[in-house]
Amino acid sequence: MSDSWSKEELLASVQAYIDMQRKERQGLPFTKKRYYEDLANRFGRTTKAFEYRMQNISYVMTLLGRDWLTGLKPAKNVGANVAEEIEALIAEVEGQKLVPVVAFEIEAREEGKRKNLARPGGTQNPHSALSTVTLYKRDAAVVAWVKQQAHGKCECCGLPAPFNGSDGQPYLEVHHVRRLADGGSDTVSNAVGLCPNCHRALHYSENAKGLVSKLYDRIPRLVRE
Ligand SMILES: [Zn+2]
Ligand SMILES: [Zn+2]
Structure with missing residues (x-):
């Protein structure tokens, strides 16, 4: 252009x-x-x-x-x-x-x-900056309930959580299928328990939309928003 x-x-x-x-x-x-x-x-x-x-x-x-x-x-x-x-x-x-x-x-x-990048020097003391950001207040009860429902397995790929968290429990992350930033609700009919891989994929994969369809197909409690 x-x-x-x-x-x-x-x-x-x-x-x-x-x-x-x-x-x-x-x-x-x-x-x-x-x-x-x-x-x-x-x-x-x-x-x-x-x-x-x-x-x-x-x-x-x-x-x-x-x-x-x-x-x-x-x-x-x-x-x-x-x-x-x-x-x-x-x-x-x-x-x-x-x-x-x-x-x-x-x-x-x-x-x-670019091919054969030269090794960068990086920065010894990176600068920091303060900023104001919008955060969504989430309900801890939703997180706890969704994780219980997942029974230690990712609700996307079905595999067991890849490791236990510092609480000794299978490590899963709760994701909002319709993102909160996109106007989604913080309810169990819009939340899933995911392994970190699937969570990243739901946000950043080129096939993210396909993964969302898969979630709606396989998890009966989810309601499209
Ligand atoms: Zn997974
Ligand atoms: Zn997420």
């Missing part, structure tokens, strides 16, 4: 994306093309350009470990700066304060593509 996008264009794209995601979740009808047409009329770019930007937004969502809009396959071709801007706009539109991770992740991925 040769000419750079203004903040207004990116903000309008993120607003449209989040609005479509909300409609998809609520089962309301909508047409993606209409959104692109509205944006195209407003800003004088092609509908294709906006569709591609939406796919960039999906990619940013994957870097955040979040769900993306069906049909808008994540498109990786986005610079770290624009991705960082999109990340900040998502937080702004959703009224959340999140730790920025996207630019760092893209830089690490880009660097990792």
Whole structure:
């Protein structure tokens, strides 16, 4: 993309994306093309350009470990700066304060593509920074109940927890199938006990959506949100 996008264009794209995601979740009808047409009329770019930007937004969502809009396959071709801007706009539109991770992740991925990297010196005393973030208050009873139901086995792959935690109990992590950040509830019909591998996969795998379907198929207590 040769000419750079203004903040207004990116903000309008993120607003449209989040609005479509909300409609998809609520089962309301909508047409993606209409959104692109509205944006195209407003800003004088092609509908294709906006569709591609939406796919960039999906990619940013994957870097955040979040769900993306069906049909808008994540498109990786986005610079770290624009991705960082999109990340900040998502937080702004959703009224959340999140730790920025996207630019760092893209830089690490880009660097990792180069062959025979020279061994980096690293940093002896990394700087720290304080930040304010949005946290969700979770119910410990939900965690305890879900873990009991799992009986020491991952509810995704079915394998025993890979190790015991410091409490001597099989180590499982409780995950919200519809993420709390995506408006999911903190209830047992939206929570599963997972091994760390499956938990990461549910957030970061390229097949995360497939794994979610599998969970809904095999765990009767889950209710789609
Ligand atoms: Zn597992
Ligand atoms: Zn999780």
